[in-house]
Structure formats: structure tokens, C-alpha cells
Amino acid sequence: xxxxxxxxxxxxxxxxxxxxxxxxxxxxxPGRKAIGYMPIYVPCEIIHxxxxxxxxxxxxxxxxxxxxxxxxxxxxICRIPRSTVELGLTGRLDALDGMLFPSICDVIRNLSGxxxxxxxxxxxxxxxxPQNFDDGIGGTYYLRELEILRxxxxxxxxxxxxxxxxxxxxxxxxxxxxxxGRLYAFRAEQPWLAPTSEVYLVVxxxxxxxxxxxxxxxxxxxxxxxxxxxxxxxxxxxxxxxGFCEQPxxxxxxxxxxxxxxxxxxxxxxxxxxxxxxxxxxxxxLDNLAQAFLHHSTATSAKYEPDKQAKGQxxxxxVADSGAEGVILVAPSFCDPALLDRPMLQRALxxxxxxxxxxxxxENSGQLQPIREQAGTFSDSIKLWSA
Amino acid sequence: MAETxxxxxxxxxxxxxxxxxxxxxxxxxATAHERGAKVASTFVPGNLNExxxxxxxxxxxxxxxxxxxxxxxxxxxxxxxxxRAGHSEDVCTYVKADLGMMLQGNIGPTGEQxxxxxxxxxxxxxxxxxxxWFELVRNEYDCETIMLHxxxxxxxxxxxxxxxxxxxxxxxSVIPTLERVSGIKFDIDRLRxxxxxxxxxxxxxxxxxxxxxxxxxPIDAYFGGVYYIGPIFTAFRGTPEASEYYRLLRAEVAARxxxxxxxxxxxxxxxxxxxxxxxEGPPNWTSFREFWxxxxxxxxxxxxxxYTKVGGVYDFGFRHDPDNPLESLADxxxxxxxxxxxxxxxxxxxxxxxxxxxxxxxxxxxxxCNSFSAGQLLMLRQIEARSGKPGAFIESDLVDPRxxxxxxxxxxxxxxxxxxxxxxxxxxxxA
Numbered sequence: 171x172x173x174x175x176x177x178x179x180x181x182x183x184x185x186x187x188x189x190x191x192x193x194x195x196x197x198x199x200p201g202r203k204a205i206g207y208m209p210i211y212v213p214c215e216i217i218h219x220x221x222x223x224x225x226x227x228x229x230x231x232x233x234x235x236x237x238x239x240x241x242x243x244x245x246x247i248c249r250i251p252r253s254t255v256e257l258g259l260t261g262r263l264d265a266l267d268g269m270l271f272p273s274i275c276d277v278i279r280n281l282s283g284x285x286x287x288x289x290x291x292x293x294x295x296x297x298x299x300p301q302n303f304d305d306g307i308g309g310t311y312y313l314r315e316l317e318i319l320r321x322x323x324x325x326x327x328x329x330x331x332x333x334x335x336x337x338x339x340x341x342x343x344x345x346x347x348x349x350x351g352r353l354y355a356f357r358a359e360q361p362w363l364a365p366t367s368e369v370y371l372v373v374x375x376x377x378x379x380x381x382x383x384x385x386x387x388x389x390x391x392x393x394x395x396x397x398x399x400x401x402x403x404x405x406x407x408x409x410x411x412x413g414f415c416e417q418p419x420x421x422x423x424x425x426x427x428x429x430x431x432x433x434x435x436x437x438x439x440x441x442x443x444x445x446x447x448x449x450x451x452x453x454x455x456l457d458n459l460a461q462a463f464l465h466h467s468t469a470t471s472a473k474y475e476p477d478k479q480a481k482g483q484x485x486x487x488x489v490a491d492s493g494a495e496g497v498i499l500v501a502p503s504f505c506d507p508a509l510l511d512r513p514m515l516q517r518a519l520x521x522x523x524x525x526x527x528x529x530x531x532x533e534n535s536g537q538l539q540p541i542r543e544q545a546g547t548f549s550d551s552i553k554l555w556s557a
Numbered sequence: 558m559a560e561t562x563x564x565x566x567x568x569x570x571x572x573x574x575x576x577x578x579x580x581x582x583x584x585x586x587a588t589a590h591e592r593g594a595k596v597a598s599t600f601v602p603g604n605l606n607e608x609x610x611x612x613x614x615x616x617x618x619x620x621x622x623x624x625x626x627x628x629x630x631x632x633x634x635x636x637x638x639x640x641r642a643g644h645s646e647d648v649c650t651y652v653k654a655d656l657g658m659m660l661q662g663n664i665g666p667t668g669e670q671x672x673x674x675x676x677x678x679x680x681x682x683x684x685x686x687x688x689x690w691f692e693l694v695r696n697e698y699d700c701e702t703i704m705l706h707x708x709x710x711x712x713x714x715x716x717x718x719x720x721x722x723x724x725x726x727x728x729x730s731v732i733p734t735l736e737r738v739s740g741i742k743f744d745i746d747r748l749r750x751x752x753x754x755x756x757x758x759x760x761x762x763x764x765x766x767x768x769x770x771x772x773x774x775p776i777d778a779y780f781g782g783v784y785y786i787g788p789i790f791t792a793f794r795g796t797p798e799a800s801e802y803y804r805l806l807r808a809e810v811a812a813r814x815x816x817x818x819x820x821x822x823x824x825x826x827x828x829x830x831x832x833x834x835x836x837e838g839p840p841n842w843t844s845f846r847e848f849w850x851x852x853x854x855x856x857x858x859x860x861x862x863x864y865t866k867v868g869g870v871y872d873f874g875f876r877h878d879p880d881n882p883l884e885s886l887a888d889x890x891x892x893x894x895x896x897x898x899x900x901x902x903x904x905x906x907x908x909x910x911x912x913x914x915x916x917x918x919x920x921x922x923x924x925x926c927n928s929f930s931a932g933q934l935l936m937l938r939q940i941e942a943r944s945g946k947p948g949a950f951i952e953s954d955l956v957d958p959r960x961x962x963x964x965x966x967x968x969x970x971x972x973x974x975x976x977x978x979x980x981x982x983x984x985x986x987x988a
Contacts, residue, residue, distance in 0.1 A: 242934050245952055246647070246924040251931065273709075276685045280931040282711055283899025287939055296711025296898070301681060301688065301704060302726055308706070311722035318718075474681075474688055474704055478695050501645075506927060509645040510652070510689035514696065516643060530647075 173368070173394045176387065180371035183378055184420070187234055187257065191378050192225050192265045203326055205293075206263060207270040208254070208278055209415040210472050211444040212297050213459050215343050216319050218381060219335040220327035225266060226377030226441060229253040232419040232534045242284070248504045249532045250416035251281050258289060268293030268326055270319075274415060274472040275506050293326055295319075301474040303464045312463060316456045336455035344448045346381050349388040351443070354435065356392050358492040361432035362402045364395045366410070367424045373439050403430075406552040409494045410436040411485055411515065414470055416502035418531045425542040426498065430549035434492040437470060444468050471507035482518020489524050495552045498545065499528035525552055566823040571806040575787050578802065579625075580667055582616070582792045587669035589615045595675040595739055598694065601868045603682030603707050603890035605731070607751035607795035607877065612739035616792035617671060619694070623654040625666035627842030627956030635661060636957050649925040650957040652690045659697060675700055676738045678731070682707040683867075683895030684928040703734045707890040713901045715891045723887035749879035751795035756876040758789055761803035763871050765810050769860040770913055773830040775813035777820040779859035780849040783840060790868030795877075822853045831856030832977055835909045837902075837936070838921040838929050839864045843958040851967050855974055859919075861909035863902070866894035873905075895928045903939050910944045916977045917947040919970075924954040947980055949973035 183191055196202040204223040207214070214224040230236065230253030239256035257263050269292065271282035282296035298315060300308030324331045350373060357364040372391045376384040410426070414437045426433065447466040450458040469475060469484035489497060497519055501508035512528060519526045527548040529541055568576075589596050597614040599605070601621065609616055626632040635657025636650050642660060644653050658664070658671075665671040677700060679691040688704075695702050705726050708719045732743050765785055769778045776782070785806060793799040813819075819827040823846055834852075836859045841848050852859065866872070870892050878885035890896075897905070906918060918940050922930045937948040951969050954960035 242932070244922040244924075244930050244934065247927065247931060271711075274685075276927040277931045279685070279709055279711075280899055280927070283902075284932045284935050286898070286900055287903065287935060296709060298708045298711060300722070301706040302722075302730070304730070307722065307725045307729055310725070311708070311718060314718040471689075472685075474706070475692065476704065478692075478702070481692065481696075504647045506648060506686055507689065509648050510686065510693070512645065513643045514692060517696070530645075 171390050171394055173391065173398050176391045176394055177368050177371055180375040180387075183375050184371055185233065187230060188262050189225065189265050189378060192223060195223055195380065196265060201328070203267040204265055205268045205270060205323070205326070206266040207441070208272060208274070208281070209439075209441065210272055210274040210470065211299070211441050211467075212270045212272050213316065213319070213463075214381070214441070215336060215339040215449070215459060216316065216323050216331065218342065219331045219339040220323040220329070222267070222323065222327055223380060226439065227254060227257070227263070227269070228374075228377065228417050228439070229533050230257055231417065232421070232536075246504055248277060248416050248502045249534060250502070251277050253533065254281065255284065255288070258285070266292070268295070270295055270297045272297045273299050277506075278415070293322065295322065299463065303476065305461075305464065309460050309464050312460045313456055316459060320456065333455055337451050340449045340455055340458065341451050342381055344451070346376070346385045346388075347443065347445060347448070349385045350376075353388050353392055354443075356396065358434040360396075361405075361407065361434055362400050363398055364392075365427055366433035366436065367420060367427060368395070370420065370423055370438055373442055376442055377439065404553070405430045405432045406496060406549045407432045407434045407492070407494045408549075409434060409485065409488050409492060409497045410500060411497055412471075412499050412501040412505075412508040412512070413438050414440050414472070414508070415505060416533050418500060419533060419535055419538075421538050422531055422535060422541060425538045426545045429542045429545035430553075431498070431545055434494050435488045440468060440470060471511035482515045485515055486518055486522045486524060489522075495525070495556055496548065497524060497526040498548065499526055501528070501530050503530045503532050525556060567821055567825045569809050569821055571802060571809055572784060574802055574805060575784060578788060578793060578798055583665050583667040583669055585615050586617050586665065586672055589672050596672050597676045597678050598674040599678040600680055600682075600687050601790050602684065602893040602895060603680035603705070604790070604794075604868065605678065605680060605705070605886060606792060607748055607755060608727075608731070608735070608886065609678070610751055610795060611744060611747045612735045612741045614676070614735070614739060617674060618791050619655045619690070620651050621791050622658060622666060622671070623651040623956050624842045626654055626658060628845055629666055630843060630958070631666070632657075632843060632956035633958045649686045649690070650955050651925060652686060652693065654956045655690070656693060673698055673700070676735065677702045678705065679703065680705045680707060680890055682890050683709070683893050684926075686928070701734055701738050703731050705731055705890070707896065710891060710897050710901065713898050715888060719891055720884060720887045723890055724883045727883050727886060745882060748882045752877040752879040752882055752885065754797060754800050755789075755795045756879070758794065758799045758803040759869075759871045759876050761800075761807045762786070762789055764807055765803070766861070766865065766872055768810050768814055769858075771814055772914070773817065773819045774833065774858050774860050775810050775818060775820060777822070777827070777852075777859050778865060779836045779840065779862040780822075780845070780852065781820050782859070782862055782865040786865045786868060820853075820858055822849065824850075824853070827853045827856070827858065829856045830858050832974055833858060833860045833913065833915045835860065835906060835913065835915045835918045836862040836864070836921060837906060837918060837933065839867070839923050839926060839955055840921065841953040841961045842956050844961045844963060847963055848953075848961070848966065851970050855970070857970075857974065860913040860915050863894055863906065868893065870894055870897075899932050899936060903936050903943075906936065906940050907943050910940070910946055915946065917949070917973070918944075919973065920948065920950045922950060922952045924952065924960050925957070926955065947973070947976050949976070
């Protein structure tokens with residue numbers, strides 16, 4: 171399979187705001203169910219263990235005209251809740267049998283209540299996670315929340331979720347995390363062979379595909395991209411940070427690349443890379459998921475950092491690990507987590523001597539030329555002054 | 558009328574007492590370190606005032622500083638200072654007013670310098686921004702920090718798991734750290750005593766807020782209400798002073814009620830109650846008097862509000878319980894208004910409309926505050942449909958004067974009052 175074939179398929183999935191692939195998956199076998207989840211992290215293993223399809227909902231993107239959704243929100247707010255409400259009200263999410271709203275910010279939190287009010291016949295749950303990472307405190311709390319999720323998913327699926335089901339799902343998701351890890355490592359090593367505009371689409375396909383199929387897709391892409399013949403350009407290497415919730419238009423990613431930047435790490439769709447290590451398969455599966463969350467999960471703006479000195483170090487380490495030369499801090503307009511965090515990340519980057527630039531976007535940003543110019547200037551400055 | 562030509566603001570004894578209490582607390586903060594006292598900075602919703610007092614900590618509340626600076630028209634420059642320092646124009650203006658104040662030398666609203674805190678206690682209740690605010694403030698100080706995570710009532714109930722989680726954090730993290738910082742051993746009986754005082758004050762506060770069920774209402778439960786909640790939401794809950802304040806306030810309101818008088822406004826008693834409103838959302842602080850005047854000039858009185866529940870919901874029965882102190886503190890934190898899910902908030906507002914015989918619901922959507930604002934337009938629709946009463950929606954901000962447009966707000970309010978009139982006469986479009 172060629173890169174073009176794979177990317178075209180991913181692009182089609184990306185553009186399909188009716189989630190046809192989800193409906194098709196359900197139609198293949200009567201009784202199948204699908205559960206939507208929003209950024210930033212839910213343990214998809216539990217949904218999968220119930221035999222259901224986890225579906226990542228990342229807003230309506232640039233092509234969705236938001237008409238009804240705007241009527242539900244005030245002037246000053248990000249766009250992802252508007253477009254998500256639009257998706258729901260226009261029936262585009264009808265294939266979903268429930269929605270999970272993770273702990274990320276007040277907007278998504280409140281959207282959980284809106285969903286309950288707007289779609290009273292559909293399951294909707296705010297999925298809280300601990301901000302205390304002590305095993306005996308936050309761990310105990312989280313374990314019970316996981317048990318509740320397990321009970322809920324079992325009820326929707328119409329069957330109990332056994333420990334062995336969970337263990338099997340954990341193994342499957344470990345495989346997927348490893349595959350995505352290989353993809354990110356490959357991109358960091360040879361970014362000219364795996365442009366982020368493609369890598370993004372490949373990872374994004376995992377929002378709607380069954381995880382097993384997605385793992386194969388990722389490996390197919392790596393193999394095809396590795397075999398491709400693409401020229402190495404004199405680009406700078408940057409980490410893109412802040413795009414963990416509302417997604418930028420694909421054109422924005424392309425603009426950054428066209429401006430002379432190889433994106434060698436990013437925080438798009440963090441749910442796929444939230445857990446940094448394999449989750450243990452043996453033993454109590456929920457406890458294993460809890461342990462992974464508490465002790466081996468990514469640092470991000472939506473998560474409390476107990477150690478003041480560690481603030482921003484995760485990003486600095488990403489720069490070091492990926493051999494990046496700078497950071498582009500992106501953020502959706504009115505994104506509280508990303509924008510409130512930004513000064514602290516900038517401080518850490520300053521202290522580490524890592525150059526950065528910053529800008530905002532919306533999922534439907536149309537004017538990309540200023541961003542291209544800013545990214546281009548940033549790239550030039552790195553090339554000229556950071557040698 | 559120009560600011561300098563305004564008549565003197567009418568004040569009752571309770572208002573004078575509260576002002577003296579607030580000023581005394583700012584002075585206590587300013588002189589804390591020279592007196593050998595230690596200082597805790599903490600947030601209003603889910604604050605653990607009774608617990609902090611067990612360790613003789615003087616309490617500093619950043620939101621209160623921001624709103625006090627807003628009322629004194631000082632916050633605009635502070636916000637711009639913070640934005641110049643790299644904070645986004647999109648984020649909460651309480652945060653920026655606080656950080657801007659620090660950048661300007663940390664001079665508090667009363668002109669005295671605020672001290673470097675000895676401990677930062679984040680009670681992360683009902684607002685994600687608190688967590689980031691806390692991290693930002695933490696950068697500026699070299700002191701102990703405590704994070705109390707209070708889960709959100711996503712399903713509209715406090716589960717045992719949530720309560721246990723908060724209690725465990727209190728027992729294993731918050732209290733030991735406060736002991737270490739203060740050098741004072743925790744005495745649960747002292748906590749019980751403070752909580753007894755809290756419950757007394759809470760009884761009187763609820764009585765005052767519910768006096769608005771009368772016609773005419775003797776209070777304004779939003780513009781006046783923000784004064785009434787001042788002591789109990791901040792550094793005074795659990796003190797004999799606060800109990801005394803609420804005893805005095807209750808007596809004043811009882812007298813107003815007996816005399817059939819309306820609420821006290823900055824220009825004296827409001828007479829001729831024409832519209833009874835329920836208001837959702839915080840007020841604008843930078844043009845507070847101008848905003849209030851738009852209501853009392855039209856004979857509009859707010860009979861119930863949700864902002865007066867942001868630091869604790871007491872009118873449905875919750876009281877700090879000295880017999881179960883830690884569990885009760887947990888329930889208090891879990892029950893603050895913005896920690897409630899949207900369906901619960903809708904139910905509560907519908908109940909207010911009914912119980913207080915209100916003409917309608919006004920939402921003041923605050924730019925800074927997604928915790929309040931995200932979803933309010935759906936709430937409005939639901940409440941209109943359920944209650945049959947008309948609603949209106951205005952937008953402003955907490956302490957950023959750039960986001961208060963008096964002409965727009967006034968136009969919207971006047972249209973709303975006309976809508977209520979039309980409904981009363983049976984001509985209106987509302988149900």
C-alpha cells in the first residue's frame with residue numbers, strides 16, 4: 171500500500187462528519203454500540219472491553235457550518251463546544267450510544283450537562299480524574315470512578331465486563347500505543363518522510379477506527395513512508411504544543427510545514443499517548459489502568475503539576491528527546507488550559523534557552539497567511555541565530 | 558451625573574460593620590509578619606476558613622482582592638499590566654488583576670501591601686481556572702503549597718467516593734501540611750467550635766436571603782446580596798464577628814420587612830417594586846453602581862441569585878456540621894454552586910422563579926468565567942420552557958472595564974422589562 175492510498179483513506183475519514191465508518195462498523199454486526207469521547211483522556215480500554223467502539227469527537231473542524239451551535243453559546247468561548255453541539259443537533263452523532271466528557275476544562279465539563287439536557291435519552295457522563303496522584307488518595311478515588319465506568323459500559327453493552335476482557339483490551343491498546351510511539355519516533359528521526367500533515371491524519375483515523383485496525387494502519391503507514399522517496403529540506407525542527415483539544419485546520423499544520431518547519435513532536439489527540447508506558451496486563455486490570463494514570467501519564471495543561479520545578483519540563487524534555495530546535499506554542503482562542511499555561515511554559519523554555527513563538531487559532535481559521543509568515547520568520551530565526 | 562456630584566451612599570449599620578471587618582482583615586494581612594502571624598492564600602469557593610483558623614493563619618483571598626480592586630476601578634490597569642507580561646487577553650480577568658496587582662508591588666485594595674503567603678491552599682472547586690491560577694501564583698512565591706481536589710458533581714449527586722476522596726485529602730495532605738507550616742497541632746474541637754459559629758451565621762444568612770419571598774422584597778438578593786455574602790464567603794465564616802454581622806443584618810432586614818420597605822440602594826430605599834427577577838451569573842464589578850442603578854431606577858429588584866451561592870449553597874438545608882466536621886467540610890466544598898452540573902442548576906433556578914414569585918430570569922454572562930457561562934444560553938431556554946417565564950441574556954465581565962458596555966446593557970434591560978410588561982398584559986410573545 172502506498173503512502174497516498176493510506177493518507178487518502180485517512181483524509182476521507184477525517185472529512186466524514188457523519189461518521190459513516192462508525193455506522194458501518196455497527197451495521198456489520200447487530201447489537202454493536204459506539205461511545206463518543208471528547209479530549210483529553212478516557213480509558214478507552216474499558217469501552218473496548220465491553221465490545222463497543224470508542225469514537226473520539228474533536229469538534230466539527232473547518233468545514234462544518236455552525237448554525238444551531240452558535241445559539242447555545244456566549245460571544246467569548248472556544249469553537250469546539252459550538253461545533254460539537256452542532257454535530258449533535260444535526261444528527262451527525264446519532265451513531266453514538268453515549269458520550270464521555272473528560273476532565274479538561276470548564277467548557278467541556280459543562281458540555282456534559284448540556285448533553286444531558288439536549289439528549290436526555292442518550293448516556294452522557296462527565297469523567298473525572300484525580301488531580302491528587304497519591305495511590306492511597308487519588309488512586310483510591312480513581313479506582314472507584316473506573317469501576318463506575320466499567321459498570322456503565324457493561325450496562326450499555328448489555329453484558330458484564332470481565333477482568334479478562336479488560337486485560338485483553340489493555341494488551342490491544344498497549345499495541346496501539348507502541349505503534350504510535352514508533353510513528354512518532356520515525357517522524358522525529360526522518361520528518362521529511364513523515365510530514366505532520368500526514369501523521370496527524372493517520373493518528374486522527376484512530377479516533378474512529380477499531381483500535382486493532384488502527385494499529386495496522388499506523389504500521390502500514392510507517393512502512394510505506396519509510397519506503398517513499400522524499401527530499402530532505404533545510405527546515406528547522408520544532409515541537410508543536412497546545413493543540414490538545416480544539417483542533418487546528420489541517421491547512422494550519424501544512425502552513426507551518428510549508429513555512430520551513432518540521433514538526434517532530436506535538437500534543438494532538440493526546441488520548442492515544444496519554445499513558446507513557448505499557449499498562450501492566452497481569453493482575454487487577456483497573457488497578458493497572460489507575461497506576462498508569464497516576465504514575466506514567468503525560469504532563470499537559472489540563473493536569474495539575476504538583477512540583478513547581480517540574481512545570482514545563484515535560485515540554486523541554488520533548489524538545490531534547492526529539493532533537494527539536496524550538497517550540498511553537500499554539501492555542502485555540504479562549505482555551506483556558508493552554509492560554510493560562512502558556513506563560514509558565516514560556517518561562518521554562520526561556521530558562522532552558524529554547525526558542526519559541528506563539529499564536530492562536532480556531533478550528534475554522536481561514537486566514538493562514540499570517541501564521542505561515544510568523545512560522546516562517548521563526549524558522550528563519552532559528553536557522554540564522556541558533557546554530 | 559458626574560462621579561463627584563453623586564449623593565453620599567446610603568449605608569446601614571451592617572454595611573459599616575462589614576467594611577470595618579474587611580479593612581481590619583487587610584490590616585491584619587499587612588501586619589501579619591511583623592506580628593509573627595502566618596498567612597494563607599486561598600480561593601473563595603470551597604474555602605476552608607474554619608480549618609485555616611485552627612492554625613491561626615490569616616486568610617488572603619485573591620478573588621476578593623480582584624473584585625475589591627474592580628469596585629475601586631483599579632483593576633483595568635492591573636489587567637493590562639498582566640497582559641503586557643504575556644498573559645492572554647482571552648483568559649480570566651480575576652487572574653490577571655491578581656497577577657497585575659503583584660506586578661505593581663502587591664498593594665492591596667485598601668492601600669496596604671499584601672504579605673508574601675506562608676502557604677498557598679488551592680481548594681479546586683467548581684472552576685478549572687483556579688488550578689492554573691494557583692500554579693501561576695505559586696511561581697511567584699517560595700512557600701508550601703497544598704492542592705485540594707474537589708470532584709465535580711457531574712451526575713448531580715455527591716457520591717461517597719467523592720466525599721471520601723476529599724476527606725482523605727484533608728486528613729492526609731491538607732491538615733498535616735497546615736500543621737507543619739503553622740507549627741500548631743490540629744485540634745478538632747477547635748474546628749467544631751468554628752463550625753458551630755458558621756452554622757449560626759448560615760441560618761441568619763438564609764433567613765435574610767429568603768426574606769426576598771416577601772412583597773415588596775426588603776432586600777436585593779444580587780446587588781445587595783453580594784454584600785450579604787461578603788463575610789461568610791471569605792475570611793470570616795466561623796468567627797463570632799461573622800455571627801454578629803448576620804445577627805445585625807437579620808435584625809435590619811426584619812425591621813425593613815415590618816415597615817414594608819424595599820431594599821436599600823446606594824441612593825436610599827427603593828420604593829415601588831415593579832419587577833422581581835432571578836439573576837444567574839456574577840456581577841460586573843467595575844461599573845457595579847451604574848449596573849445596579851439600571852435596575853432600581855426601573856423598580857427592578859433581584860429576589861434570588863446564583864452568584865450568592867458560589868461560596869456555598871445554604872438555602873436547601875446544608876449547614877456546616879460540627880458533629881461531622883471533615884465530612885461536612887467535604888460536602889460544603891462539593892456543594893458550591895459552580896460545582897453543580899447544569900441540570901441541577903436549571904432545577905435550582907426554576908425553583909427560585911417559583912418560590913420567589915419572580916417575573917423572569919436574567920443571565921449576566923461573564924467573559925472571564927466559563928465555569929458559570931458555558932451553557933447558560935441552553936439553561937435559559939430550558940428554564941423559559943419549564944417556567945413559562947421570560948428570560949434575558951446580557952454579557953459583561955468581572956473586573957475588566959473594557960467589557961462593560963453600559964448603553965448595550967441598558968438597552969437590553971429596558972427591552973426585557975418591556976417584555977415582562979407585555980407578558981403581564983397578555984400581549985407578549987412569551988408563554
